[in-house]
Amino acid sequence: MTGVSDLTKEQKIMQAAERLFLEKGFALTSTGEIAKDAGCNQALVHYYFRTKDRLFETIFQKKITVFITDFMQIGGKRIPFEEKLRRKIEAHFDMLDANRQLPFLFLNELITNPARIASVKENFGVLPAKVYRQFSEELEKEIAKGTVRNISPLDIVLSVFSLNIVVFLMLPVFREVFGMDEAAFRELADRRKKENVAMVLASLRP
């Protein structure tokens, strides 16, 4: 009954790093802070991960994998196109809801550290490309059938991303500027989820 947990120090360091990097980004988080949060000394952080940059890269990769695979989950089941898209949008939204600081982490790092973009490319290379292609083909069929207007898959993906991501990017603004508490934000998020689905689906009508 150790209570707090039987995590190894290494795991505790990763946990602390994840929490802090997600909250404040790379630049504003120090290895000393991570160590304090993990309950060890600062040298140990470097013992396990050598450099702050490598530690960050570890977290970043992990998170980006969650992000991408989760998004691509809804597969080729025999469901009508519109219904499948609806589920994809909702799954994306739910994933963001469960990882609210992810969009901030990604944008922050991809913008301030273009070198990091390489690691996205790697993860984007394999699975997602396939799923994207499949989505493209299904879309083309619908366009050919005349059930969907002529629109590029990139435009659909971008719309979904935009509408979903900003709900969580602006969370601190809702909190501080509009004085929303968790309940109020919950209500907003639930409404936006429906709204976003409706908007994207409506935008496909011929």
Next chain:
Amino acid sequence: MTGVSDLTKEQKIMQAAERLFLEKGFALTSTGEIAKDAGCNQALVHYYFRTKDRLFETIFQKKITVFITDFMQIGGKRIPFEEKLRRKIEAHFDMLDANRQLPFLFLNELITNPARIASVKENFGVLPAKVYRQFSEELEKEIAKGTVRNISPLDIVLSVFSLNIVVFLMLPVFREVFGMDEAAFRELADRRKKENVAMVLASLRP
């Protein structure tokens, strides 16, 4: 014919700070770097602005003012509701296009430095509240007339923001991951502008 410019050192410092803060955010920009960029020594930055934080605040306020006033420009002229909204969306998009790093700057600072949100509150307090109220009233009339479905003004604003902002937030990703050059991005941006207008307007249909 001094060539380079007749700006005062103070102005040069502000210019350099603006450029660097917009590019890398607060944390990753040092006063030494700003000084170098402005062609003076680092102490002078502090002579004029006392602290790095105050310098940042100056830039931030300036930019947020541009952001807000530009957005609220399209006023009460006698134009049909839908046409007016279209123009607002396009004006917002164009403003972002002319200040591409603004969304990043805002999000970055509002998320990592909640204290900064106070300065947004101040600027958001006066003019925008009025314009927002006016927009709300016009919207209500349309809903009453039955030309627009029942939707909150916040939802419309959020949709516009989301769709427009992400185009520019993702610029570095388009550049690096998809290998887009300026011409390719220009094409994408022009298409998204139309797309965003169309989506928002379509989402209002009863």
Next chain:
DNA sequence: ATTATCTATAGATCTATAGATAATGC
């Protein structure tokens, strides 16, 4: 023996200020 953890510290920033010197305004 090897791995995990700690203490201590070198070396690299970086912010902010003190104090000297040059430029400008009356």
Next chain:
DNA sequence: ATTATCTATAGATCTATAGATAATGC
């Protein structure tokens, strides 16, 4: 006299590593 600009530096980080000590695995 006042304002602008510079040099120099104190003091506060912060990263990374060296080297000592404790814990663990055979």
